[in-house]
Amino acid sequence: MNELWASPFFGIALSILAFWLGVKLQAKLKSALLNPLLTAILLIVGILSVFDIPYESYNAGGTVINMFLAPATACLAVSIYSKIQILKENWLPIAVGCTAGSITSMGSVYLLCRLFRLDEAMTASLIPKSITTPIAVEVSASHGGIVPVTVIAVIFTGILGSIFAPLLIKLFRVTDPVAAGLSIGACSHAVGTSKAIQLGETEGAMSGLAIGICGIITVIVSMILTY
Amino acid sequence: MKIIKQFGIIFTICWLGTVVEHLLPFAFPASVIAMLLLLVCLLTGILKVEHIREKSDFLLANMAFFFIPAGVNVINYLDILKTSWLPLLVICLVTTVITFAAAAYSIRLTMRLLQRKGGHKHE
Numbered sequence: 009m010n011e012l013w014a015s016p017f018f019g020i021a022l023s024i025l026a027f028w029l030g031v032k033l034q035a036k037l038k039s040a041l042l043n044p045l046l047t048a049i050l051l052i053v054g055i056l057s058v059f060d061i062p063y064e065s066y067n068a069g070g071t072v073i074n075m076f077l078a079p080a081t082a083c084l085a086v087s088i089y090s091k092i093q094i095l096k097e098n099w100l101p102i103a104v105g106c107t108a109g110s111i112t113s114m115g116s117v118y119l120l121c122r123l124f125r126l127d128e129a130m131t132a133s134l135i136p137k138s139i140t141t142p143i144a145v146e147v148s149a150s151h152g153g154i155v156p157v158t159v160i161a162v163i164f165t166g167i168l169g170s171i172f173a174p175l176l177i178k179l180f181r182v183t184d185p186v187a188a189g190l191s192i193g194a195c196s197h198a199v200g201t202s203k204a205i206q207l208g209e210t211e212g213a214m215s216g217l218a219i220g221i222c223g224i225i226t227v228i229v230s231m232i233l234t235y
Numbered sequence: 236m237k238i239i240k241q242f243g244i245i246f247t248i249c250w251l252g253t254v255v256e257h258l259l260p261f262a263f264p265a266s267v268i269a270m271l272l273l274l275v276c277l278l279t280g281i282l283k284v285e286h287i288r289e290k291s292d293f294l295l296a297n298m299a300f301f302f303i304p305a306g307v308n309v310i311n312y313l314d315i316l317k318t319s320w321l322p323l324l325v326i327c328l329v330t331t332v333i334t335f336a337a338a339a340y341s342i343r344l345t346m347r348l349l350q351r352k353g354g355h356k357h358e
Contacts, residue, residue, distance in 0.1 A: 104341050111337075116333045130319060187339055187342040231263060
């Protein structure tokens with residue numbers, strides 16, 4: 009029986025089915041908590057546990073899907089390029105906001121990890137949690153982090169950001185749409201951006217731009233800190 | 236053939252990313268190098284968005300899907316999550332608020348300084 013699960017088609021088909029269910033569920037219940045990626049992960053972990061299917065069997069298909077991560081990351085360039093006009097017009101606030109956001113995120117995570125006495129691997133897994141998953145995964149892996157923990161933390165952060173974005177805008181009295189969009193993107197990447205798009209076109213574009221730029225800044229800062 | 240060609244372009248850039256990664260004297264993620272290479276190609280006009288539109292739309296629109304296996308791997312780390320789920324949640328919540336505030340205030344300050352500078356010019 010085990011060799012049937014080990015076919016790569018099983019892992020790929022299960023992933024697609026779980027993701028499709030996740031997307032449908034969110035469309036139906038319209039709740040930010042029901043992030044399709046989170047639903048899919050929980051479903052698959054549940055199915056593998058219940059039917060006692062080894063992770064390695066699932067991962068025969070998983071590695072095929074994984075192969076598309078680098079191309080997907082590269083394509084973030086297309087989304088930065090499509091917003092090049094706004095980037096040119098607001099380059100200084102964008103540069104300052106993304107730099108301040110990225111450094112604050114990494115610094116505050118580091119301090120809190122020390123406070124909670126989490127070990128080095130856990131700290132390395134959480135430091136890139138405010139940036140987009142493809143880049144966060146790379147930063148985590150290259151600093152000895154546990155990649156799946158990073159993925160979970162990144163999704164949690166995104167969900168929190170998209171739920172609290174309207175509240176945070178009021179709390180910190182952010183009236184400028186450029187500042188609102190950038191701040192959402194800086195703290196909660198693509199999941200937060202989906203909320204920013206609902207708030208307005210400028211907010212959405214700015215938030216989307218912050219994803220790529222904060223990602224690059226975080227890579228550079230973490231690289232400098234390790235040397 | 237169109238889609239195959241677009242796959243070819245993106246995969247070539249990703250491969251060049253790993254080549255550059257090996258050549259660099261410091262560690263820098265290959266996929267981020269590929270992203271910067273693609274951005275340079277678009278900015279210099281070597282590539283047009285049309286050359287890769289369908290493929291990049293497909294990857295960007297379904298980005299979340301490609302992270303499922305990386306997330307499912309958490310099945311091997313459930314012990315860690317069991318012991319530290321609370322700090323993990325607290326850290327995610329607190330730092331998200333702090334990061335938002337840092338970005339928002341620094342942008343507001345920058346915009347005010349720019350306005351003041353702009354104002355002086357007009358005087």
